[in-house]
Amino acid sequence: MRRIASAGVSGFIARRLLLGVLVLFLVSVVVFAATQALPGDPALAILGRSATPQSLAALRRQLHLDQPVLSQYWNWIAGLLHGNLGKSLAAQEPVTTLLGPKLVNSGVLVLISAVVSIPLSIAIGSWAALKREKIFDQTSSGLLLVLAALPEFVVAVVLVILFATTVFRGFLPAISSIPPGSRPWNNWVALVLPTITLVIAVAPYVARIMRASMSEVLESDYVEMARLKGLPERTVLVRHALPNALGPVFQVISLNLAYLAGGIIVVEYVFNYAGIGSAIQEAVINHDLPVVQALAMLIAAVYVVLNLLADVATILVTPRLRTRL
Amino acid sequence: MSQVSDVAVSDAEWARPPVRGTSLLRRSLRLWRTRIGVVLVGLIVLLAIVGPYVAPYGPSTPVGVPNSVPGGKAVLGTDYLGQDVLSRVLYGGRSILVMAVIATALGLVVGVLIGLVAAYSRNAVDDVLMRGMDVIMALPQIMLALVAVAIVGPHAWVIVVAIALTTAPRIARVARGAAQPIVERDFIAASEAMGVPRWRILLAELLPNTLGPLMVEASLRLTYSIGIIAALAFLGLSPNPNGANWGTMIQQNEIVLTVQPWGAAAPIIAIALLTMGTGLIGDGIARTAAGIDRTRGDA
Numbered sequence: 001m002r003r004i005a006s007a008g009v010s011g012f013i014a015r016r017l018l019l020g021v022l023v024l025f026l027v028s029v030v031v032f033a034a035t036q037a038l039p040g041d042p043a044l045a046i047l048g049r050s051a052t053p054q055s056l057a058a059l060r061r062q063l064h065l066d067q068p069v070l071s072q073y074w075n076w077i078a079g080l081l082h083g084n085l086g087k088s089l090a091a092q093e094p095v096t097t098l099l100g101p102k103l104v105n106s107g108v109l110v111l112i113s114a115v116v117s118i119p120l121s122i123a124i125g126s127w128a129a130l131k132r133e134k135i136f137d138q139t140s141s142g143l144l145l146v147l148a149a150l151p152e153f154v155v156a157v158v159l160v161i162l163f164a165t166t167v168f169r170g171f172l173p174a175i176s177s178i179p180p181g182s183r184p185w186n187n188w189v190a191l192v193l194p195t196i197t198l199v200i201a202v203a204p205y206v207a208r209i210m211r212a213s214m215s216e217v218l219e220s221d222y223v224e225m226a227r228l229k230g231l232p233e234r235t236v237l238v239r240h241a242l243p244n245a246l247g248p249v250f251q252v253i254s255l256n257l258a259y260l261a262g263g264i265i266v267v268e269y270v271f272n273y274a275g276i277g278s279a280i281q282e283a284v285i286n287h288d289l290p291v292v293q294a295l296a297m298l299i300a301a302v303y304v305v306l307n308l309l310a311d312v313a314t315i316l317v318t319p320r321l322r323t324r325l
Numbered sequence: 326m327s328q329v330s331d332v333a334v335s336d337a338e339w340a341r342p343p344v345r346g347t348s349l350l351r352r353s354l355r356l357w358r359t360r361i362g363v364v365l366v367g368l369i370v371l372l373a374i375v376g377p378y379v380a381p382y383g384p385s386t387p388v389g390v391p392n393s394v395p396g397g398k399a400v401l402g403t404d405y406l407g408q409d410v411l412s413r414v415l416y417g418g419r420s421i422l423v424m425a426v427i428a429t430a431l432g433l434v435v436g437v438l439i440g441l442v443a444a445y446s447r448n449a450v451d452d453v454l455m456r457g458m459d460v461i462m463a464l465p466q467i468m469l470a471l472v473a474v475a476i477v478g479p480h481a482w483v484i485v486v487a488i489a490l491t492t493a494p495r496i497a498r499v500a501r502g503a504a505q506p507i508v509e510r511d512f513i514a515a516s517e518a519m520g521v522p523r524w525r526i527l528l529a530e531l532l533p534n535t536l537g538p539l540m541v542e543a544s545l546r547l548t549y550s551i552g553i554i555a556a557l558a559f560l561g562l563s564p565n566p567n568g569a570n571w572g573t574m575i576q577q578n579e580i581v582l583t584v585q586p587w588g589a590a591a592p593i594i595a596i597a598l599l600t601m602g603t604g605l606i607g608d609g610i611a612r613t614a615a616g617i618d619r620t621r622g623d624a
Contacts, residue, residue, distance in 0.1 A: 149604025151552030165582035262465025284475040
């Protein structure tokens with residue numbers, strides 16, 4: 001019995017893995033088509049009107065634009081798989097060298113935001129479900145609704161106005177630049193406002209689903225049964241209700257973590273935080289195609305992996321789903 | 326959702342007339358949150374439409390020293406170039422609103438068609454369409470918009486098409502989900518037996534029965550479209566880099582917050598009221614069309 005279940009789970013994971021690879025392959029085609037194979041001349045787009053025929057020819061050679069489209073794609077994807085992401089046009093250094101430290105910075109920011117926002121939103125959602133239609137539930141749901149509607153950069157600038165520049169002037173730094181060579185964890189005060197912004201961007205959605213899921217579980221027969229057995233309320237909630245309520249929440253958490261990959265673009269720009277988000281913004285402004293391509297693939301990969309993890313986590317916490325694999 | 330409860334739901338719904346869009350809107354207006362939302366959105370739309378006619382100065386007219394605080398000639402002070410903040414706020418909403426509405430509407434039409442065709446086809450077309458949608462959804466909306474702008478340039482149509490293209494798969498997923506149980510119902514089979522053309526069944530039978538969830542999703546998508554278009558301008562990518570635009574204003578005046586907060590604060594309040602309004606309306610509709618829960622549904 002146990003062996004069948006685990007074979008089902010690993011088969012499921014293998015299938016999802018294949019599907020993820022397929023999605024990534026298609027994303028690579030889309031990204032390549034959009035950036036390099038589009039009608040028009042990328043070299044001209046990059047260099048602008050001031051381009052000379054010599055500089056255009058040189059850039060076309062550097063981007064392999066003088067080769068057939070298929071071999072261009074092949075070169076790019078083969079390089080990608082070998083960890084060779086090409087050379088940044090703006091910085092004239094390998095994309096991997098350029099993005100490595102920024103990746104660490106962004107990773108730390110997203111990780112801290114996740115570590116703060118996930119337990120917080122699960123707690124808010126559960127508490128609201130326990131106190132349904134009471135004051136905590138009504139105020140929290142109203143507040144979360146309003147916060148969820150605000151774009152990240154609006155939240156970020158409001159936080160800057162509140163805690164850095166105007167209302168509580170100088171309480172926290174308005175700029176969170178991480179000097180080159182320094183690490184974000186040596187500079188944790190700088191991380192406070194960007195983290196709060198990202199938490200506000202994510203927590204409302206997770207809390208809302210947690211509340212809905214927990215409400216449903218609390219009305220179920222098995223929670224009723226556990227209570228009638230005379231189990232202490234604490235045990236009923238922690239052992240019986242919470243694990244069952246978490247299933248749908250994993251999907252939302254993964255969607256929102258993947259969403260953070262987009263959210264950091266704006267948030268890092270506001271706080272001048274040296275991560276991949278502000279790198280994308282710079283690369284777009286500078287027409288730095290190799291960097292744009294590399295970051296697009298990276299973010300798509302993050303999305304695919306998070307989706308996969310969420311599916312697996314959902315299966316693992318929901319035993320009845322395992323039988324239907 | 327198990328098979329059993331699906332059957333139960335469709336049996337119960339059989340006797341109930343489908344929820345039509347207009348009645349859903351009317352009933353949602355009984356909720357206070359919807360009313361507040363309508364007032365907020367109405368206020369900002371009015372501001373964007375009438376604003377340019379009542380603005381005391383032109384959007385780029387220098388009226389005083391840069392970064393002067395409110396008072397005197399400029400009610401909200403001047404911005405980093407000495408232009409009147411109030412006038413720029415009154416001018417700066419139109420382009421965001423127009424672009425967001427067009428982009429969302431385009432994405433809605435394309436997404437609904439794809440979603441309904443996928444649900445109704447009941448064959449490989451469904452898989453192909455929805456996997457295609459997965460590919461677009463693997464990239465955050467703002468990322469795809471940035472790539473499009475990087476390649477073609479920050480023209481208004483590029484931004485609109487990029488937002489529409491990335492909105493469509495998210496709508497398609499909802500449309501397909503809502504249409505799937507309807508496709509299995511008897512009245513669809515009856516229409517087919519009577520020889521009604523498939524495209525007519527799609528538009529006249531399937532579409533009206535999916536309006537509830539679609540309206541919820543559409544209002545959510547409009548909220549995001551506004552946020553992304555404003556965010557692009559904030560990142561320095563708007564059709565007119567020096568024009569009055571709330572996103573651009575926030576970017577330009579953020580550096581001088583300590584001296585003159587209103588240059589950034591005023592457009593921030595405008596954007597916040599607008600997206601809060603659309604968010605409240607969406608939630609009101611969602612609560613009215615009970616049983617539908619809103620999730621972000623994208624990444």
